[in-house]
Amino acid sequence: MIGLVKAELQKLFTTRLWWIMLLVMLVLVGVNLGLFIGFAGVSQNGAPALPERDTVEWARMAWSAGADGNVFAMILGVVMMTAEYRYQTITGTFLTTPRRGRVIVAKLVGGLLVGLLFGLGALVFEAVVVIPTVLISGGEFSPAAWHIPQTGLGIIATFALYALFGIGLGTLVRNQVAGIVGAVVWSYVIERILVAIPALQPVGRWLPGGAAQSLLSIDVDTGLGRPELLPAWGGALVLAGYAVIFALVASATTVRRDIT
Numbered sequence: 001m002i003g004l005v006k007a008e009l010q011k012l013f014t015t016r017l018w019w020i021m022l023l024v025m026l027v028l029v030g031v032n033l034g035l036f037i038g039f040a041g042v043s044q045n046g047a048p049a050l051p052e053r054d055t056v057e058w059a060r061m062a063w064s065a066g067a068d069g070n071v072f073a074m075i076l077g078v079v080m081m082t083a084e085y086r087y088q089t090i091t092g093t094f095l096t097t098p099r100r101g102r103v104i105v106a107k108l109v110g111g112l113l114v115g116l117l118f119g120l121g122a123l124v125f126e127a128v129v130v131i132p133t134v135l136i137s138g139g140e141f142s143p144a145a146w147h148i149p150q151t152g153l154g155i156i157a158t159f160a161l162y163a164l165f166g167i168g169l170g171t172l173v174r175n176q177v178a179g180i181v182g183a184v185v186w187s188y189v190i191e192r193i194l195v196a197i198p199a200l201q202p203v204g205r206w207l208p209g210g211a212a213q214s215l216l217s218i219d220v221d222t223g224l225g226r227p228e229l230l231p232a233w234g235g236a237l238v239l240a241g242y243a244v245i246f247a248l249v250a251s252a253t254t255v256r257r258d259i260t
Contacts (some may be wrong), residue, residue, distance in 0.1 A: 001102065001106060001109075002210040004102060004106035005110050008107050008109075009037070009113065010107050010161035011083075012076070012080060012114065017079060018240065021072045021075065021076055021118075021119055022072070024072065025072040025121070025122065026069075028068060028069055029069050029125055029126065030067050030129070032065040033129050035204070036050065036065060037133055038219075040053040041057055046133070048164060053137035053139065053140065054134060054137040054139030056146060058134075059130060059139065059145075059146045060146055062126070062130045062133070063094050063146055063147070063151050063152075064151055064155070064216040065126060066119075067155050067212065067213075067216060069118065069159070070187065070212070071162070071184060071187040073111075073118045073119070073159040073162045073179035074166035074186075075166060075180050075184075076111075076118075077111045077114075077164060077169070077170065078167070078180055078183055080108060080111055080114075080167055080168040081166075081167050081174075081176060081250070083176065085174045087118045097256055101242070103249055105247075105251070108247050108250065111163035111167045112160050112163060115163030115164070116156060116160055116183055118154035119158070119159030119160065121150050122158065122159070123155060128131065131171065139162060150215065150216075150232065154212060154216045154232075155216070157212070157236070158208075158212035159222075160243075161243050161246075162187075165248050165249060168246035169183060171250040171253045172249065172253055191193055191207055192209070194211045195207070195209055195229075201228050201229075205230050206230075206238060208238075208239065210230070210235075211230060211235040211239050211242070212239060213229055213235075214229040214231065214235030215235045215236060215239075239243075
């Protein structure tokens with residue numbers, strides 16, 4: 001199994017896609033942090049739109065900016081599966097390892113590792129930006145007050161889960177373009193609508209995005225009302241449940257489907 005996982009990682013890391021996606025993800029996180037920095041303390045209709053940069057509230061909000069990069073982990077998960085069909089390597093893969101379930105488990109483990117790598121990358125980038133910004137602004141660095149352990153674990157868990165989600169989606173769809181478009185639409189349209197609109201939150205908070213947001217310790221009024229999310233422990237259980245579901249879907253679908 002270790003050899004299969006290494007093979008799956010080698011398939012990905014011998015291409016330029018992974019580091020291009022990592023750079024694009026960091027650019028997105030950087031843009032989000034730039035907006036947090038630029039609009040901190042800016043008044044809007046007589047009230048500040050965001051807290052000042054030297055406050056604990058601002059640090060908590062800025063520290064959660066990395067969560068928006070989870071879509072890139074999902075896209076890589078889609079590619080790890082659909083590339084096999086696009087380039088007609090899936091037949092050779094299954095001939096080399098006839099027990100398809102082992103191949104899918106290896107892809108899932110590889111996806112988890114890639115998700116963890118991207119999540120750690122986002123957290124390191126945030127630390128490089130957020131900590132100096134707060135200190136320069138006159139604030140104090142306080143991991144406990146900023147909820148760094150909880151938020152960091154939430155971001156890493158989200159990235160890992162979304163990588164599994166991508167593999168499951170790629171297994172079902174097979175078509176790489178359709179899988180990537182579906183991943184982007186799900187992350188940036190469907191989930192955000194369901195989590196942001198109060199009337200839809202009873203559904204949205206049970207989705208991966210809503211469950212992940214409950215781990216980030218952020219209480220932000222989007223203008224539509226403050227979101228009603230699950231408690232942190234509930235979000236963790238929901239994420240773990242989705243991870244199991246995605247793994248089972250990926251395994252069952254691939255094992256039973258004709259690859260010709």
